[in-house]
Each structure stands twice: as C-alpha cells, then as structure tokens.
C-alpha cells in the first residue's frame with residue numbers, strides 16, 4: 001500500500017482560550033502583558049481595540065487595519081462585526097497566507113458578557129467548530145471589588161463558575177484577608193479552576209493555556225487534569241497531584257485554607273484591620289461564615305458545594321456511578337437534563353463508563369449543547385467509575401441526582 005492512498009487527515013483544530021472578567025477587572029492589563037511575552041509566538045489575540053493594550057512601540061508589522069504583528073511573534077487583531085465573523089476571517093487569512101500562521105487564539109470578551117453564548121458560538125457555528133476547539137475559559141477577578149461584583153452581578157458569577165483558570169488581579173492593592181476570602185468563595189463556586197495571581201505569577205502563557213482535554217505536553221488526552229472530579233467532590237489531595245506545576249502555591253494555598261481556616265480566620269479578625277473601604281466590612285462577614293462552614297465540611301466529610309455559604313445561585317457537584325452504564329440510558333439522561341434544565345446548566349464535563357464501550361468516553365457540554373463524545377485510549381487511573389461534573393445555576397444536586405437515578409437507575413449500584 002502506498003502512502004498516497006491514505007486520505008488526508010483534517011487539519012488539527014486550533015485551540016481557543018476565552019478571556020473573560022468583569023468590567024475593570026484587569027483583562028486588558030493582562031493581555032498587554034501577554035502579548036509582550038515571547039511564549040505568545042504563533043498566538044492570535046482578538047482584542048476589542050488596539051489602543052487599549054498600548055502596542056505602538058512593540059509593533060513589527062501591520063498586516064491590515066485589523067491585524068498587527070508584535071515583536072514577540074504574537075498576532076493581534078481587533079474584532080470585526082461579531083466574534084464568529086472575526087474567527088472565520090482570521091482562519092481564511094491564515095489559509096491564504098495573508099497573515100502569519102498561528103496555532104492558538106485568545107479572545108477578549110467585553111466585561112459584561114455572559115460567557116455561555118460565546119462558548120455556544122464556538123461550539124455551534126459549523127465553520128468555527130470544525131476549525132477551532134475551546135481550550136479553556138480564563139476569568140480575571142478583581143481582588144478589591146470582586147466579592148461585591150459576585151454579589152451583585154450574575155455575569156460575574158457565571159464568568160467565575162465556568163472558568164478553567166481564575167486570574168486574581170490587583171492582589172498588590174487588596175487586603176490579604178479579603179483576597180483569601182475571595183479565593184475561598186471562588187473555590188466554592190468552581191473548585192476545579194486553577195488559580196493564578198496576576199501580580200505574582202510569571203510565565204502566564206504556560207499557566208493560562210492548554211487547559212483542555214488534550215495535553216500538548218504529553219501529546220495525549222489528559223482527562224484527570226481536565227475533569228478534576230475530585231476537586232468538585234471536595235477531595236483536596238487529588239487536586240494537588242493533578243494541578244502539577246501550574247497551580248503551585250496558589251492552589252495549595254486555597255486548599256490549605258480549608259484546613260487552616262480556624263487559625264487564619266482568627267488571625268484576620270483578631271487584627272481587626274482594614275476597615276477603610278465599605279466592601280471590606282462585607283468581606284469580613286463572608287470570612288466569618290467561611291470559618292464555620294469549613295469546620296462543617298471537614299467534620300462530616302461533606303461535599304461543600306451543597307450548601308452555598310454566599311447563597312450564590314451557582315454551584316458545582318459531581319454525579320458518580322460505579323458500575324458500567326448503558327449508553328442509551330446515559331443519552332436519555334443528558335437529553336432530559338438538557339431539555340429540562342438547559343438554561344441552568346453552565347457546564348458539564350464527564351468521564352463515562354459505558355457498558356457497550358470497552359474504553360472510557362468523555363463528554364463536554366455548555367448549557368444544552370454537547371460536544372460529540374470522545375473515546376479515550378484507556379482509563380487514566382484504576383478508578384473506572386463514571387464521574388460527571390455539573391456547574392449549574394439555581395439547580396440542586398438532588399434534582400440532577402434524582403433524574404440520574406430514575407433514568408440510569410444506579411440507585412441499586
């Protein structure tokens with residue numbers, strides 16, 4: 001057989017990272033740092049306006065009025081009429097050779113954007129979905145105002161809830177106790193996200209990108225790193241292992257808090273400092289609550305997302321089943337949950353043990369839309385249970401679990 005008979009394989013889909021975050025939370029500041037970084041070579045960054053990232057002295061070449069090349073090798077382009085058109089256009093110009101080849105895209109969203117429709121576009125527009133894949137959502141959170149924004153703006157909550165990477169900004173000007181309280185709240189909202197500190201962390205491109213299922217470092221599907229079911233179930237130990245160097249001390253810090261809360265909280269309150277801003281009083285209230293809650297978690301080995309200490313409408317949990325499940329039943333479950341609760345489901349990620357399949361199956365959904373399932377080569381660990389992570393709004397774990405039990409009938413398992 002000659003190799004010429006092999007049909008050409010489709011070009012690999014380019015990873016897209018969506019950068020979101022509330023108004024003024026530091027997206028542009030983060031981007032202007034990123035585009036100067038040599039590790040951003042062969043990255044196309046879609047920004048709202050050139051002016052805001054201060055490109056002038058870094059500019060190497062202007063490809064056209066919408067696109068410039070930086071001396072870091074990063075390509076910057078401004079958004080055209082809408083995101084879908086911008087991406088299609090970018091891809092075509094890359095194909096034609098009008099602009100340098102790029103291997104990755106980063107998209108800046110506007111501060112008030114609900115990320116779900118953006119993720120929707122990426123998944124449903126046929127031309128986009130066949131050429132790009134969502135690598136991950138990066139969300140900037142303002143350490144000074146973030147707590148208040150989470151309280152008052154649902155978009156801010158959603159942005160934090162769907163994040164794969166949470167970037168805490170302005171930690172240089174926020175009270176350490178407020179930053180800690182914010183970290184704990186973010187951990188409760190979405191415990192699988194890796195936390196990055198915009199002020200302290202170096203090597204941002206490495207920390208922020210390659211959050212998806214495919215791990216370019218190992219050239220394989222890294223489902224453990226991506227799914228992080230243990231983190232959503234409150235299993236702290238596992239998370240550390242799989243966060244590897246990316247999460248380093250911040251994530252340790254997060255988790256450490258739940259263990260050391262008593263001491264830390266005592267310390268924070270004992271000092272009675274920083275009542276200079278109104279919102280700090282507010283933070284303290286959160287801290288008090290945190291303190292008690294963590295005791296509860298550890299004392300009972302309880303899943304801490306069930307009771308949301310902030311009354312956030314958003315929560316995350318894992319549905320788990322030990323025995324292999326019939327594919328039909330799983331499909332019915334996903335269809336039913338999507339139909340009944342699609343608007344309340346922000347993200348679903350799952351590793352499935354399917355009766356009819358020899359190997360594990362991975363699914364990934366945003367609201368009522370699901371990516372085509374992917375079959376892995378092997379189970380990542382000895383644990384062959386089905387684990388489905390749900391990040392939801394105004395939807396209880398019981399509702400989803402009941403539906404799962406009634407459709408998939410695992411109660412006896």
Ligand SMILES: Nc1nc2c(ncn2[C@@H]2O[C@H](COP(=O)(O)OP(=O)(O)OP(=O)(O)O)[C@@H](O)[C@H]2O)c(=O)[nH]1
Pocket residue numbers: 021022023024025026027028029030110111169170171172173198199
């Ligand atoms: N001290 C400090 N200031 C920061 C940090 N990050 C951002 N800022 C400042 O916060 C303000 C808002 O930052 P931007 O980067 O413009 O925020 P943005 O999210 O792009 O804002 P919008 O485009 O309005 O949504 C600017 O004055 C920044 O200089 C940080 O880590 N520390």
